Amino acid sequence: MKRNLCFFLLFFSLFNGLALGDWNILNQKGKNNKLGISLKNYCESWRINVELNNIRGFDVVPEECVEYIGKYMTSTQYKVDLERALEECTLFVSTNFVLKGDGKDAWIFDIDDTLLSTVPYYKQHSFGGEKLNMTCLERWMKTSKAPSVAYTLDLYNEIKGRGIKIFLISSRGELLRDATIDNLVNVGYHGWTGLILRGLEDAGKNVQSYKAEQRKRLKDDGYRIWGIVGDQWSSFEGAPSARRTFKLPNSLYYVA
Amino acid sequence: MKRNLCFFLLFFSLFNGLALGDWNILNQKGKNNKLGISLKNYCESWRINVELNNIRGFDVVPEECVEYIGKYMTSTQYKVDLERALEECTLFVSTNFVLKGDGKDAWIFDIDDTLLSTVPYYKQHSFGGEKLNMTCLERWMKTSKAPSVAYTLDLYNEIKGRGIKIFLISSRGELLRDATIDNLVNVGYHGWTGLILRGLEDAGKNVQSYKAEQRKRLKDDGYRIWGIVGDQWSSFEGAPSARRTFKLPNSLYYVA
Numbered sequence: 001m002k003r004n005l006c007f008f009l010l011f012f013s014l015f016n017g018l019a020l021g022d023w024n025i026l027n028q029k030g031k032n033n034k035l036g037i038s039l040k041n042y043c044e045s046w047r048i049n050v051e052l053n054n055i056r057g058f059d060v061v062p063e064e065c066v067e068y069i070g071k072y073m074t075s076t077q078y079k080v081d082l083e084r085a086l087e088e089c090t091l092f093v094s095t096n097f098v099l100k101g102d103g104k105d106a107w108i109f110d111i112d113d114t115l116l117s118t119v120p121y122y123k124q125h126s127f128g129g130e131k132l133n134m135t136c137l138e139r140w141m142k143t144s145k146a147p148s149v150a151y152t153l154d155l156y157n158e159i160k161g162r163g164i165k166i167f168l169i170s171s172r173g174e175l176l177r178d179a180t181i182d183n184l185v186n187v188g189y190h191g192w193t194g195l196i197l198r199g200l201e202d203a204g205k206n207v208q209s210y211k212a213e214q215r216k217r218l219k220d221d222g223y224r225i226w227g228i229v230g231d232q233w234s235s236f237e238g239a240p241s242a243r244r245t246f247k248l249p250n251s252l253y254y255v256a
Numbered sequence: 257m258k259r260n261l262c263f264f265l266l267f268f269s270l271f272n273g274l275a276l277g278d279w280n281i282l283n284q285k286g287k288n289n290k291l292g293i294s295l296k297n298y299c300e301s302w303r304i305n306v307e308l309n310n311i312r313g314f315d316v317v318p319e320e321c322v323e324y325i326g327k328y329m330t331s332t333q334y335k336v337d338l339e340r341a342l343e344e345c346t347l348f349v350s351t352n353f354v355l356k357g358d359g360k361d362a363w364i365f366d367i368d369d370t371l372l373s374t375v376p377y378y379k380q381h382s383f384g385g386e387k388l389n390m391t392c393l394e395r396w397m398k399t400s401k402a403p404s405v406a407y408t409l410d411l412y413n414e415i416k417g418r419g420i421k422i423f424l425i426s427s428r429g430e431l432l433r434d435a436t437i438d439n440l441v442n443v444g445y446h447g448w449t450g451l452i453l454r455g456l457e458d459a460g461k462n463v464q465s466y467k468a469e470q471r472k473r474l475k476d477d478g479y480r481i482w483g484i485v486g487d488q489w490s491s492f493e494g495a496p497s498a499r500r501t502f503k504l505p506n507s508l509y510y511v512a
Contacts, residue, residue, distance in 0.1 A: 037336050044333060045340040052307060052503045054341045077300060080293050084301040088310045247308045 043068035050251045053233045058254050061128035069251050070127035073119055079150045081249050086155045089229060089246045093159055097226060097243070106193075106223040107159050108215070108242065110230035111170035113250045115156065116146035116183055128252040141176055144183035149248070153188050155229070164226065165193040169214050169235075171207045171255060173198045194218075207255045212238030299324035306507045309489045314510050317384035325507050326383035329375055335406045337505050342411045345485060345502045349415055353482060353499070362449075362479040363415050364471070364498065366486035367426035369506045371412065372402035372439055384508040397432050400439035405504070409444050411485070420482065421449040425470050425491075427463045427511060429454045450474075463511045468494030 043065035049055045061069050072078055099105045112118050121140045122128055160166055172180055174197045181195065202210045211234065215225060225242040228235060231250035236242075299321035305311045317325050328334055355361045368374050377396045378384055416422055428436055430453045437451065458466045467490065471481060481498040484491060487506035492498075 037332060041333055041336045045336040048304075048307065048337050048505065049340045049344060051304065052341065052505070054344045054502050076293060077297055080297045080301040081304050084305045085308065085310045088305060246310050249304065249308070 039064060040068065047072065047251045050254070051247075051249055056254065057256055060131050061126075061252065063129055066127050066129035069129075070123070073127065073250075073252060074123070078249060082149065083151050085246055085248055086151045086229075089155055089227065089244075090158055092227065092244050092246075093162065093164075099163060100224070101163065103165065104222050104224055105164045106167055106218055106225050107164045108167050108169055108218075108225060108228040108230075108235075109152075109156065110228075110232070110235050111168055111172060111180065111184075112146075113149060113231040113252070114229055114248055115149060115152050115168070115189055116187070117149045118146060118252070120145070120147065122252050132253060138173075138176065141172065141183075142179045144179045144186060146183050146187075148187040148189070152229075156189060160191050165223070166191070167194040167196060167214075167218060167223075168192050169196045169211055171198055171210070174200075206234070207232070208234035208237050211235055212240070215240050215242075295320060296324065303328065303507045306510070307503075307505055312489075312510065313512055315387055317382075317508065319385055322383050322385035325385075326379070329383065329506075329508060330379070334505060338405065339407050341502055341504050342407045342485075345411055345483065345500075346414055348483065348500050348502075349418065349420075355419060356480070357419065359421065360478050360480055361420045362423055362474055362481050363420045364423050364425055364474075364481060364484040364486075364491075365408075365412065366484075366488065366491050367424055367428060367436065367440075368402075369405060369487040369508070370485055370504055371405060371408055371424070371445055372443070373405045374402060374508070376401070376403065378508050388509060394429075394432065397428065397439075398435045400435045400442060402439050402443075404443040404445070408485075412445055416447050421479070422447070423450040423452060423470075423474060423479075424448050425452045425467055427454055427466070430456075462490070463488070464490035464493050467491055468496070471496050471498075 043062075046055065046062060046065050047069060050058070109115055118137075118140075121137060125133075125136070156166065168184075170180070177195070177197055180197070184190070184192075196214050198210060205213075216239075218225060219240050225240070227244045227246065228242045229246045229248065230236060231248040232255045233247065234255050236245040236247070299318075302311065302318060302321050303325060306314070365371055374393075374396075377393060381389075381392070412422065424440075426436070433451070433453055436453070440446070440448075440451075452470050454466060461469070472495075474481060475496050481496065483500045483502065484498045485502045485504065486492060487504040488511045489503065490511050492501040492503070
């Protein structure tokens with residue numbers, strides 16, 4: 001019955017919610033034809049501008065780019081991009097700072113699309129081309145079946161192995177705590193110092209403010225936040241920040 | 257004579273300065289072969305991680321990616337990426353704020369690779385694959401021959417036309433003031449409120465601190481900084497910031 005509701009919502013949004021895309025409108029006007037650009041050019045420019053944080057607050061991946069974004073998020077290139085980001089992070093951890101060893105050196109990770117991949121969910125939901133149905137997504141999260149994001153487990157263990165305390169700050173709600181722990185442990189993550197999820201008191205806040213507040217709490221507790229690894233700019237913005245931040249690619253959705 | 261020195265430095269750096277790239281080392285170790293990745297995958301991951309601000313402080317484009325980066329920076333894709341960034345900026349300007357009209361609404365632009373393109377210079381200098389020779393670059397800048405960056409003039413005029421005061425904050429030195437003004441005017445830019453270049457007192461500062469200081473001066477003078485358009489993360493970082501920032505792609509060099 002619940003699955004039927006998901007399918008209904010999927011078809012409803014496909015047939016009603018998706019307006020004719022920018023691409024088609026621009027092409028009809030001939031505006032973009034001065035460069036003779038292809039759909040690939042157009043969708044790649046959409047993707048890079050999402051990554052550059054120039055395109056913000058989108059609800060859905062543009063209809064005409066769903067195939068392109070889906071291909072990227074399941075491609076070798078996505079994995080290589082992730083690997084390179086995490087290599088830079090390892091380099092930073094290995095060479096750029098000396099820990100005090102007083103148990104107050106800290107590192108922050110996002111969960112979704114940083115430690116655990118939601119790509120299998122979005123594969124079933126038009127790769128971000130349909131408006132997010134939080135009930136459907138949370139039902140999927142409760143199954144604890146998300147695979148780990150490529151290479152992140154190695155980095156996680158590398159950081160933990162250096163004696164840095166790991167805090168996971170996620171916009172998942174407290175109701176998902178058990179399922180989240182199960183999922184993390186199932187794919188190999190353990191030994192974090194804090195798993196911070198959104199409580200009822202955080203319901204009205206946007207994710208950026210909520211995450212900044214949690215970092216402030218850590219700082220007030222005496223932690224030095226060396227780095228943050230996340231897939232959304234809202235995981236880094238606002239004060240206090242960290243000495244370095246590492247942005248993983250993700251053009252499936254936008255979290256403000 | 258001066259031209260000969262440039263050529264000498266070019267060849268010296270080509271034959272002495274460029275170590276065997278990461279790509280070759282990794283390939284010899286077989287480390288990257290687990291994904292069967294191509295040189296294109298490798299160079300694209302370098303480029304995207306530069307744009308994501310994960311790779312910082314590089315002196316040169318990796319030898320093995322010079323061709324790839326050169327192709328991108330002279331491609332239709334680069335132009336489409338720029339156009340999309342500037343369209344998002346226009347959208348922000350058109351819809352997101354109401355000017356006070358007291359002459360204190362301000363907007364900041366970088367100059368190099370934001371208003372004026374240095375791509376023709378880098379085309380002659382291995383597309384960032386040789387270490388920057390500031391004397392050579394400044395000699396080129398003094399010729400005032402830089403073309404405008406695609407689409408930026410339209411945005412510049414759009415913002416100016418709304419009565420927003422435009423400030424150009426550049427890491428170019430004061431010695432280049434006349435040449436810079438000539439170049440800007442030649443390609444169509446005029447009517448800015450301030451052209452801020454690095455004076456002798458800024459010589460010891462990194463670009464990020466220098467630019468943040470200049471923004472602070474503007475704020476102290478009562479300006480509201482609505483936006484910044486630049487091609488380097490150092491144009492945005494540090495306080496005070498702006499309500500929005502727009503990062504243009506540029507993987508030819510890194511300015512800290």
